[in-house]
Amino acid sequence: MSDFDLYLFGQGKHYRLYEKMGAHPRVVNGVAGVNFAVWAPGARMISVIGDFNQWSRATHPMHIRHQELGVWECFIPHLPLGALYKYAIYSRHHNYAADKIDPYAFACELRPHNASIVADIQQHSWQDQEWIARRPARQELNAPLSIYEVHLGSWRHVPERHQHGAVEEDRFMTYRELAPLLASYVKELGFTHVELLPITEFPFDGSWGYQVTGYYAPTSRFGSPEDFQYFVDYLHQQGIGVLLDWVPSHFPKDGHALSYFDGTHLYEYADPRKGEHKQWGTYVFDYGRSEVRNFLIASALFWLREYHIDGLRVDAVASMLYLDYLREPGEQVTNEFGGREHLEAVAFLRQLNEAVYAEIPGTITIAEESSAWPLVTRPTYIGGLGFTHKWNMGWMHDMLEYMEFDPIYRRVHQNNITFSLMYAFSENYVLPLSHDEVVHLKGSMIRKMPGDLWQKFANLRAFYGYMWGHPGKKLLFMGGEFGQWGEWNYKESLDWHLLDAPSDPHHRQLHTFVCDLNYLYQTEPALSALDCEPEGFAWIDCNDVDNSVISFQRRSPNADDTLVFICNFTPVPRQGYRLGVPQTGVYHEVLNSDHTRYGGSGLLNDNDMPSGPVPWQSSQHSILLTLPPLSTVILKRYADSVGTEQTPTPASSAGVDPVIE
Known part of the structure; x- marks a missing residue:
C-alpha cells in the first residue's frame, strides 16, 4: 500500500481499496507469493495463519504499515491460489485474541467452515461488451424494468437421480448449472432483469443471505468467484440484467467475522443504543468512521465493477435512516440536534450513490425504504x-390488503387502490x-x-394486470408467476411440477399471462416512457365504488400510444359498461385477463369499439364494452372514428364459469 492509498483510505475515498486490502497474488523480487493487508488499529500483533503453515501463529507475523491508521501487511512467498487463511489477532485491549476471516476476502470456505481462500478474480474472460454498451439506455427511468426476484438456493435443485448406478442427493445447483436454465426461463417470461437475494458470503442459510460475513466474496454454496462471473456474463449475453441485494445496514455477531474485530468495536458503534439491532441480533455499521464507509462503498463498487452487476438493491434503508428504528424508549439516542434522524447514515448513503454514479455510470441503486423519508430518489x-x-412498500401493503378482501367488501376499500396515485410520482x-410477502x-x-379455485386465479390475474398498468417498475418473486400454493421455503426447490400438471392447467395459464404482460410492457411505450412523470398517468374513473371498477390511461409523449386499463374487482360480468375515452376513434382489446388462454371464462371484446359523442367521465366521447368478472382489460385506439357506437356482443362467451355477486 502506497502513502496515497493510505491517505485515501483515511479519507474514506479509496474506491478500489479491495485491490490493496485482503490477499493478492503478486511477485516480489522475482518471487511469486501472496500479499496480505488488513485494517486493525486496535491490534498489538497479527499473524497470518492457514493450512500452509499448520495454522501456526508464530510463522508468518504481519508488520504495521501505518501506525495511526492501523494497517498491517505481510508478503508470504510461494503461496498458491486456493490456500486457506485467517488473521490471528492479539488486541492491545482486554487481553483479547481471536482468529478472524479476512473482511476483504474474495472467497470463503463452504459453511460450516469459514476460512478465507486466496483467490484471483481476474481469470474470467468477459463476453458481455454489447450488454454493457447498451446498459445505460436499458436502465433509464423511461425504460421498462421488469424484475424477477430469485433466491438461488431454492429456485431449482438438482433432484435425486441415478447417475452411472450412483444416487445423487438433492443439492444446490451451481452458478454454471443455473445460468442457462435461469436465463432461458426469464427470457421466456419476458422479464428484463433478475434480482438475486444476497449471494455475498453468509454463514446461516436461514438468514437468506441478509446476515453477511463476506462483503467481497460470492457464496461458495454455488461455486467459485469465476463461476459467479460466468453466471452474470451468461445472463448478460442473453440480454438479461443482474441486480444484487446488498446489505450495508447491519452485520451478524459471528465471532469469526467483523464483530469486535480487533478487540474494539471497529466496524460497529460501541454504544449498543446505536450499534445494535436487538430484534435482529445484529450490529450496526459505524457510518461515522471513514474507514468503515470506505469498506462498504468499495464493496458496492466491487460488485458493479468486477462482477459486472447492473445495480444494487440496498436492504433495510429505513433502519439506517432513523436512530429509533425498532428501539424501545431508553434504548435509543438522538442526533446532535436532538432529532431521530441518523445523520451519519444519511451522509453515507449520499456518498455511496454519488460514488456509484461517478465510478460506474449506467448502473442503478434501489432503496428498500418503507418510511416517508423525502427525496429518496432525488x-x-x-x-x-x-x-x-x-420500493413502493405502501402500494404493496394497500393492494395485498385489498385483494385479500372478499369482493363483496371491496367497495368500502376503494381507497386502497386510489391512495397510491396521490404520491406515485414523488419518487x-x-x-x-x-419474498417478504410469501413467508x-x-x-x-x-x-x-x-374465492374458489377459479376465482383465486382470476383475482391474481386481475391484480397482476393492474400492477403492470400502475406507474412504477415491476418486481415479482419466483413462484408468483405460476401460482405456487406453498409458502416459499428457502430449503426447498419451487414446485415446478405444477407448471405441467395435466389435471390442473391454471398454473401454466397464469405463467402464460405473466409472459404476455411482460411482452406488452416491453413493446408499448405508454407503459414506460413517462413512468416517473405525472403526465404518464390519468384517471378515467376511480369513483365507481359500487361496482369496484377502476379505469385509467397510461400515456407516452405520442398520444397514439395511449393505453386504457379497466379493472373489475368483482366476480360480476358487466355488459354494456360505458367508459369515457381520451380520444375519438375505434378501440380494440389488446389484453384481457379473462381470456381462455389464461384460464378465464372467455368473456372478450372481440368486436371493434367505436367511440360515440356521449360525454362520460369527464370525456366528450365514450365507448361501450363488456367487463368480464375479476379481470383487467387493456384497450388501445387504432383508427379514427367510423360508423356509430355499438353495444358489444362478446364473440367468446361460451363456458362462462358461474359467479357469485
Missing part, C-alpha cells in the same frame, strides 16, 4: 439521498411483490386470493 445536490428507485418507484405464514400469492 439528486444529492438538492438534498436527496440519490437512489435511482425506491421513482418499483412495485414489489417480494412467515403470510401465504403464497395465490393463497392470499379469496
